[in-house]
Amino acid sequence: xxxxxxxxxxxxxxxxxxxxxxxxxxxHHPNKWEGTIIGLAYDVYDTGVYDAGLLDDTFMIPYxxxxxxxxxxxxxxxxxxxxxxxIIPTLDSELLLYQKLQPRLKEAGISMYLPTEEVVKxxxxxxxxxxxxxxxxxxxxxxxVNDPANLTRAIEEVGYPLYVKGIFYxxxxxxxxxxxxxxxEKLRNKxxxxxxxQESLNGExxxxxTVGDHQGELxxxxxxxxxxxxxxxxxxxxxxxxxxxxxxxxxxxxKALKWSGPCELEIVQDFNTKEFLLLEINPRFPxxxxxxxxxxxxxxxxxxxxxxxxxVKPLPQAKSGVTxxxxxxDLVCPMEYIEKLTVHGELHYQHLNSNQG
Amino acid sequence: xxxxxKTEVTVTESGFLFDHxxxxxxxxxxxxxxxxxxxxxxxTVGDILGQITEEFTVNxxxxxxxxxxxxxxLREMGLIE
Numbered sequence: 001x002x003x004x005x006x007x008x009x010x011x012x013x014x015x016x017x018x019x020x021x022x023x024x025x026x027x028h029h030p031n032k033w034e035g036t037i038i039g040l041a042y043d044v045y046d047t048g049v050y051d052a053g054l055l056d057d058t059f060m061i062p063y064x065x066x067x068x069x070x071x072x073x074x075x076x077x078x079x080x081x082x083x084x085x086x087i088i089p090t091l092d093s094e095l096l097l098y099q100k101l102q103p104r105l106k107e108a109g110i111s112m113y114l115p116t117e118e119v120v121k122x123x124x125x126x127x128x129x130x131x132x133x134x135x136x137x138x139x140x141x142x143x144x145v146n147d148p149a150n151l152t153r154a155i156e157e158v159g160y161p162l163y164v165k166g167i168f169y170x171x172x173x174x175x176x177x178x179x180x181x182x183x184x185e186k187l188r189n190k191x192x193x194x195x196x197x198q199e200s201l202n203g204e205x206x207x208x209x210t211v212g213d214h215q216g217e218l219x220x221x222x223x224x225x226x227x228x229x230x231x232x233x234x235x236x237x238x239x240x241x242x243x244x245x246x247x248x249x250x251x252x253x254x255k256a257l258k259w260s261g262p263c264e265l266e267i268v269q270d271f272n273t274k275e276f277l278l279l280e281i282n283p284r285f286p287x288x289x290x291x292x293x294x295x296x297x298x299x300x301x302x303x304x305x306x307x308x309x310x311x312v313k314p315l316p317q318a319k320s321g322v323t324x325x326x327x328x329x330d331l332v333c334p335m336e337y338i339e340k341l342t343v344h345g346e347l348h349y350q351h352l353n354s355n356q357g
Numbered sequence: 358x359x360x361x362x363k364t365e366v367t368v369t370e371s372g373f374l375f376d377h378x379x380x381x382x383x384x385x386x387x388x389x390x391x392x393x394x395x396x397x398x399x400x401t402v403g404d405i406l407g408q409i410t411e412e413f414t415v416n417x418x419x420x421x422x423x424x425x426x427x428x429x430x431l432r433e434m435g436l437i438e
Contacts, residue, residue: 225380241380242365320377321367 003035005083006304007075009061010090011039011048013287016232017326019090021048022289024055026300029293038082044341050331052349057082060345064097072101076108081346084110086307088300090284092168095120113261113307115212115283122257123281125167126194135256137249138277140268141199148184154197155180161200166191171233173200201270201277206243207235208250208265209286211299213306216258218251220299220315222292227323235288235326240295242320249276257281262303291324361437362396376436383434388413392427396437 006027010020020039027033039058041049049058059078062070078084087110089098098105099117122131132139143154155162155177164180165171166187174180184195208223223246228237250265264286266279285300292299295318305312340347365377372390374383385393391412395405402424409420431437 227380239380242377243379320365320380321375 004085004304004308005036005038006033007038007040007078007084007087008090009040009042009088009094010284011041011046011058012043013047015230016234017287018048019285019287019289020088021051021054022287022291023088023090023285023300024048025290026293026298027304028054029290029298035085036082038078038084040078040087041341044338047331049341049347050333050337052331052333056349058341058347058349060341064091064093068097068100071097072104075101075105075110078346079108079110086111086304088112088285088303088307089114092282092284095283111307111309113303115257115260115263119257119259120283123259123263123283125165125196125280128278128281131256132278135252137253137256138275140201140277140279143197144194145184145197146194148188151180151184151197152177158197158199163196163198163200165196165198167194167196171198198279201268203268203271203277205229205235206241206246206267206269206276207238207286207288208246208267209262209289209292209299210250210254210259210265211262211302211306212254212257212259213312214258214260216255216260218254218314219306219312220292220297220302220318221247221250222295222297222299222318223247223250224288224291237323237325238288238291239323240291240318240320242317245276249278253278253281261306262299288324288326291322292318294324295319295322363436363438366436368393368397374436376434379435381434389427392424393431 008020008023010018012018013021024037027037036056039049039055040061041058042061042063048054061074089095096117098112099114102112102114126144129139129142141158143157145151145154161173161175163171163173164183164187168191170187172183174183187195205226206223207226208221210221211219213219223241223243224238225241226235226238230236253265262285264282267276268279269276289300297315297318302312336352337347367375372385374385392405395408406417406420406424409415410417428437
């Protein structure tokens with residue numbers, strides 16, 4: 001097999017880990033990836049940069065808010081140094097940018113497998129209720145508040161307890177109008193309007209990591225039940241399951257969206273009615289993606305094949321009963337790593353190791 | 358009585374039960390484990406009652422009451438119809 005060089009973003013794994021490291025570990029599974037794995041880091045202290053053996057090279061890249069041209073220029077430079085075949089962006093905030101850059105990166109020989117801009121916008125938090133209604137997909141009662149003057153009426157309609165959710169990130173559970181007002185202001189200042197008020201259901205949380213093709217056909221799906229959550233609501237223990245209802249719902253959602261590429265479906269099961277309701281669609285791999293590989297569905301490798309235009313078949317059903325436990329550990333590294341990234345913006349592990357050896 | 362098990366489950370020798378459709382786990386005590394094995398083998402209530410009174414020191418009325426109580430719990434957990 002020809003060796004393929006893959007660049008991956010999202011290397012920071014702290015209390016809200018980015019998916020990049022799980023993607024890279026999947027590429028290395030079961031044997032070390034034959035080509036080069038290139039880490040694209042936003043910060044010198046993105047933790048994954050220091051996880052020995054995961055990466056062959058790391059390059060610093062500008063933050064998405066620096067604009068498409070700056071990022072393109074940097075990616076073309078990286079391509080001239082190490083040659084990139086495929087990029088897997090793993091962060092929400094990068095997606096629109098990479099969609100814009102896709103044709104120009106393709107000209108440079110760099111492939112990706114992404115949903116279209118229109119499709120991504122249809123699953124945005126502010127559009128999700130409309131999308132669910134249109135396709136008969138159950139979702140918790142949600143009111144979109146564009147004007148603070150409508151807040152009281154929205155609270156009455158949703159009822160307590162409820163979640164106040166920012167348009168991009170963050171959600172806070174509230175029991176009183178004072179709490180709602182306070183969180184509304186906090187999220188408005190941070191992420192802007194609109195703000196979403198969503199009913200808080202008494203239920204259990206499930207996730208499904210899926211990959212769809214250009215027609216929204218499901219090529220792989222790994223459903224999990226979250227068993228433990230951090231105080232930020234992130235799963236740190238979960239188990240893969242086999243559930244036909246969740247599988248059917250996932251198929252229906254991807255097909256309705258015509259979703260191509262990876263995405264994470266966040267789903268809650270109402271404790272009383274047992275109904276599964278869609279909470280959110282994240283347009284990327286989840287941070288727990290290595291669990292899918294452990295359950296015999298290597299979705300990152302599938303995405304590399306799709307990006308390269310290979311014909312792929314839907315993967316066999318994932319194994320249920322496989323558990324992940326997230327474990328924080330301390331990595332130590334020589335000062336040269338920090339120096340190379342700070343001064344030169346790039347780090348070539350093999351050169352360093354051979355110089356030290 | 359056969360096929361009253363609602364979902365795919367794995368039960369280990371120690372009585373640790375994993376429900377594949379929900380991801381929930383349970384620890385069955387030896388009696389509960391014994392009855393569950395009978396259910397997996399498709400035994401009828403009558404068969405299971407007979408087995409319990411044979412294996413354990415208990416009269417049929419008490420065994421029937423306990424069995425009904427156990428089935429109620431399994432139903433609530435979504436493991437049987």
